[in-house]
Amino acid sequence: MHKKPMTDKELKSLKPTDKIYRKSCSYCGLMVRVMPSGNKYFEFENKANKIRLAIGEYGDISLNKAKEIAFDMLSRLKSGENLKNSGVTFGTLADRLLEIKSATLAPSSIKRDRILLQKPKKLLNMDISKITTLDIIEAIKEFENGSDTPKRLFNLISQVYKSASHITRNITTDINYKYTFKSVSKQNYPTLTKTSDIKALMISIDEYNGYIL
Template identity: 30%
Template sequence: MLSDTKIKSLKPAEKIYRVLDSMGLCIEVRPNGRKYWRYRYQWEKKSTTLGLGEYPNVLLAEARKKRDDAKTLILSGVNPLSEKKSKENTEKITTFKSIAQEYRDEHLKNKSERYINQFNTSMQKDVYKVIGDKDIRTVTSADILLILKNTTKRVKRQKNYGTGESTALQNKQFIGAVIRYAIMTLRTEYDPTQAVTGVIKRPPIEHARPLTKEEKKQVRTNLENYNGTETVRNAGMILLYAMLRTIEIRRLLWEWVDFQEKTITFPKNAMKKNRIHILPMSSQVYEVLQRQHKISNNREFVFPAVYKSVGMLSASTLNRMLEYVGLNNVSAHDFRATASTSLYEKGYEEAWVERQLAHAESNKTKASYDHSKHLQQRRKMMQDWADIVDGWRDL
């Protein structure tokens, strides 16, 4: 059997040699003088060698314990070498970024494309910069707090994107989900996001409001005289006429537009409520889209990016357009609020208005089949609304 004194006295030779300790444990001496522990055992009638570490990082007593642990695994029907490789692979995949990507691929595959994009954007813009390369076991509450503060600062620098609290809280939610996944898969033990709960407060909701008489005249007149690109002006006109959200206008594809039927059919994955939405075209919407069709030059998006060869019109471009026409304090939601108020005043049924706004239906099963309900009535309603908008020029 070996002793520490004997191990220290072992000198290197021209070739590797091994000196036995006991029960399959030996020490391997290499020509460069380095010494490694090896454990030889039988697995499925084959001789197998398991490395147990380098001497003196692993001393004799610890090497014997590792040998005994390996023997226990063998008696329980587990190959120590396979167990070691599995453990090493698990330990390699412990950076926050690697686990976040694993979580996304495993747990978000049934989520909408929009949700997955939100997760990816959160990680790329705010999270990975701080903790992406950190071992997830070393991520602290201070790291999370730094991410939240950086997020609010970033969003505040972007005009018309709010004060950042909502984005910061969403980042916290995503980080917490990744860490809890790591806890479930035994790669960390605690969730540091819990300690910063309540540090960032969600801002009060600013409810949409109808436009004033002055704002109505201003937007209709100034937008008609807008001297920016025609694509942006046309997108702005659709914003007025169609009661759509800005994201729905920006992601609008030509394949959804049916000029013959004079309808636009948004698929489920394009809508906030994840269900089909049909927009009957008013004559004004039809004319705007006809003009835009000539401009877009066979590109995929109805309103493509102005200065890029691919992609949709950016949200910031539409925001700058509203600033240009003098509506710094008006949002796209305010146009939708104005439309619903006007149409209710004209006596249109609530169900028609809410359906055209693509609001939630309490009966989700019913809603999934009712996207074309009252289409003719809604077509007249949308024409009335477009005529009301055009009438703002004379206010």
């Protein structure tokens, strides 16, 4: 813990490691989370009330501005306000999840997940604590087109909620996917089962003298 508020110079000097770590920035509960990628994110933390809330990324938000926000959060908390309605959006938390996953997944996988998480546009700017199960269901049902997109999107949304367990309950556990969304039809292809048919096919392949296009 810092006895004095962290300075910009100290914040910039924090080096990434192979694991995520946090440092205190001020007495009012401002923390910085340093990612393996080197990105730094501000958070408000109050251990007495078991609260940790995202504020924003260093660079998008200055250290002084983050201190102001954390001080305001602490004041509101002391006045009895429920900080779980803090304005932390689903989109912000989705970005944070992808940042965490980028330490172990290939860039192509992160790009694929990012594209998927951008699909439910209604959710992106909503406060994570105000989203309902109906909002999630309606957002996913828009992509029931016979592909596996709904299932993949549901799993990613669930991951976002799991990563935000310090802010809100994982409401995706209230959704029974099997009985809420249409199942993807499995395509059955004809196959040879008789020994005589398989033998005839192998002979035909062996005797084929044409070209493979």
